[in-house]
Amino acid sequence: MIELIPFKADLHADLLFKWRQQPDITRFMYSQKPISPKGHLKWADRVVNDPSHVQWVIEFRSRPVGAASLSGIDDENLRAEYGMYIADTGARLMGAGAAAEFLALDEAFYKLKLHKISSEVFATNEAPIRMHLRMGYVQEGILRQHARFENEWIDVHRLSILQKEWAEKRPSLKKLLGKLLTNAIDL
């Protein structure tokens, strides 16, 4: 029911360009600067060709609803940064974000064989912080006044999860998320 589709510039660039301008998405991003179509295509071309970046489009019931990525993949220290947004409000309410993150962590730990995934979440975005903690992430710290939104300084929570922590948490989450994870890999 949830799938991570590898990002293809010719298929998905327009969609992500639209999503990246949604105020409910950009308010939790580090950059609030407007993006140009040309700049976006440059970004799309870069991520497709960057071996340290994996970009997905999240599909929920065969409809594209958001985007997820692993960036800064470090093949020496076996770590990467996870980022995601769900642009479709309905899919947010069906738990698409949690299910997509489940699949992305599987990709990170069992396909890419990484050791650690980190994530940064604005303090003002409380629900995803709680979700990460419930999925097994550990808070490493708070980056004080690390971002600025509408002239207000925002703290950013730095969280991470190790492969062994995911391995412990995964079975119970898989059971809880039920049918959303029909595409999850069998371990």
Place this chain on the structure above:
Amino acid sequence: MLVQQTIKKLFSQALSEAEQPVPDKFEDSLVLLESGLDSLGFAILVSQLENELNYDPFTLMEEPVYPSTYGEFVEIYERFKDHAS
């Protein structure tokens, strides 16, 4: 009535598990995204509702329509209750 009671019970349970305050009364106007449930909470809630009620209205719809308030959420489950297996 069974549908409403089941939703209320499982919604309360999901909020408790997420360590969020459980309201005494779930107002129909409660905005779901402001209810305190995170994405994992919603995923678990919908999955558990399917287990208890034996149907998932969101897969039965021809065109997906998603609720924004608690009242709409209950109404969608009520509308499809005859599909319970």
